[in-house]
Amino acid sequence: MLNLNQNTSILIVDDDPNAFDVIEAHLYREGYDLFYASSGEEALNLLDSIEPDVILLDVMMPKLNGIEVCRTIKSDSHWKHVPVIIVTALNSKEDLARSLNAGADDFITKPVSGIELRARVRSMLRIKQQYDALEATLRMREDLSNMIVHDLRNPLTNILLCSDLLLQSTGNDKDLQRLQIISDSSRELNSMIDNLLMLAKMESGKMVLNQTDVDLNQLVADVIFQFQAIAEHKKIRLIGKLDETPASLCLDINLFHRVLENLISNAIKFSPPESLVIVAVNSPNESVSSNFPNAQAKLQIIDSGPGVSEERKHHIFDKYEVGDLMSGVSQIGLGLTFCKMVIEAHQGRIFVTDNQPQGSIFTVVL
Structure with missing residues (x-):
């Protein structure tokens, strides 16, 4: 069972400090760690230090509005999986469409209802934690696969070495032909292993170009x-x-x-x-x-x-x-x-x- 409260960080973004007070009053009993940003720019700068699990984002803010902030967050591969709930006084279908098109995951109107807010936050947290659990499983499987692929290199190197030595010492045409097949197949396997390992390095960002x-x-x-x-x-x-x-x-x-x-x-x-x-x-x-x-x-x-x-x-x-x-x-x-x-x-x-x-x-x- 997922624990939706333990070490859960929620970032509230609104240029009106009173809005934070209202949301804090609705959520304080939930046990979340609440953080406040008074502008879109401040919110983007806080992402790395807070690592929020959910973002409550006001739309009507000066300079960088909530739609632009949401679009920026969702365009970043590191943050796009973090649920964003748009919180706004606007309630037209056009505003809802703009929010969803920017990548928002949910939408709640002001004045905020405590019951609705708590339910929507819990819903987004379940989605986020399910995503995190899936990511951890996939990462573990990927790491295990890479370890297996890496370990395949040692026996394959021995096959290559022995087949090359036999090719140099064997005189029978039929044996040479069979050994050549073994050698060629081993080199092809070795090439596949190299590709897999290099791809894993590049995907993890650990491949450094030596230009x-x-x-x-x-x-x-x-x-x-x-x-x-x-x-x-x-x-x-x-x-x-x-x-x-x-x-x-x-x-x-x-x-x-x-x-x-x-x-x-x-x-x-x-x-x-x-x-x-x-x-x-x-x-x-x-x-x-x-x-x-x-x-x-x-x-x-x-x-x-x-x-x-x-x-x-x-x-x-x-x-x-x-x-x-x-x-x-x-x-x-x-x-x-x-x-x-x-x-x-x-x-x-x-x-x-x-x-x-x-x-x-x-x-x-x-």
Whole structure:
């Protein structure tokens, strides 16, 4: 059973001190910790120190009114789950609609009824505590998953090491073929584990970018060289079209190297034999510059695979989202999520368009 009183903080925001006195008189027996802010600006400044469980917010305040304060709170990912009850003398349907559109969770009119106020606060506290309990459960499950994924690395490293040693010492063609499958599969698993761990770090805000000046042309050329043997094995031509003017960008080279690996690996994975995969680096053209005024470079990975449907283009970068399933092709839906998070951490953008007559173009603007 939820305890709605213990260590419960309520922030009352109103430019009229008498309004606080009225609400305090209605709530003092409930055992809540009551805090008062006389303006919208003061309320926003107090959020971090108070960490309220419910906010009672007046609408008619000078400078920053309650609707604006509510919209600011609900636009902040850290505070948007805190219930906001609008308290106002206005009672028209238009005022109610404005409050709800700003993100308010409930609405009460002045003069405030004690019975109604206490009931509405309790209702919002139940919602807040249920949300907190769910968040704690999800966080515990996420932490447990990350621990398991981290622990998978040790046995997988041993498999990789042993398979590589056996590949060097075994002469039987059939055994070599089987060992190569084990080695390739282990590397793919290792890549998935790395993606999961990096995503967890980025989502928790613990990933720190180590940015240095990087020659984008050289970085792309290095990754293309790394994938040439794989492309040739699949009978795919992998070529680079690099800008004549080298683009020097401030990047985390390790993370961005991995972004390129994911994008090029995907292009090869989904392209049919005897097709072409192009990795192009260009200066931003007029169209790119108009949409992204601060763009310094445009990177495109162009393939001739099955393409991405219009419906999936809006979700292809979401975690665990995959395109149309293809036989024999591993699709977990983490690689593109990782790419998007790293690119956006560098203040860049990534999107996908169609390659004519067939295939996809993944464009990265930095």
